[in-house]
Amino acid sequence: MKFLILMMLSLTLIVGCESEETMGEEDVERIDLLRDMKPEMGDDKEYNLYALFEFYDGSFDSDEVSKGAKERDKLDLLHEKIELDDVNQMTFKSNTAGSQEEELLGIEETPTFIVLDESGIVLETTDLDEVTDFIKEEN
Numbered sequence: 001m002k003f004l005i006l007m008m009l010s011l012t013l014i015v016g017c018e019s020e021e022t023m024g025e026e027d028v029e030r031i032d033l034l035r036d037m038k039p040e041m042g043d044d045k046e047y048n049l050y051a052l053f054e055f056y057d058g059s060f061d062s063d064e065v066s067k068g069a070k071e072r073d074k075l076d077l078l079h080e081k082i083e084l085d086d087v088n089q090m091t092f093k094s095n096t097a098g099s100q101e102e103e104l105l106g107i108e109e110t111p112t113f114i115v116l117d118e119s120g121i122v123l124e125t126t127d128l129d130e131v132t133d134f135i136k137e138e139n
Helices: 002-022 025-037 062-081 100-105 128-138
Strands: 048-052 089-093 112-117 120-125
Touching (some): 025 100, 112 128, 120 128
């Protein structure tokens, strides 16, 4: 019986080590990022909101400046539609082009809104109305 238990423990350790070895550094970084972004079990509200924007500060390209102004308007609208009472935490990241978050999360368009619960990402969208509908519906 003891031998069987030792075999099971050894097998568990071996399988655990193999799965960590097959994970790349980027996978580990993504898991760490998501762990930091999502709410903890003891938090008051069910969701955290993470929003990534690109304002193109310092750009001389008129198209980029225009796009940045539109994204600032969306940030203002987000503040109007969602209050801190609706979510546990709201985090805003600006000028995210080439950032670690953008790369690890595979963000291709901004603004991107990510809603997380304690299990991970439950909604990822570029549509602000979709975010507000989801959060208001759940509360």
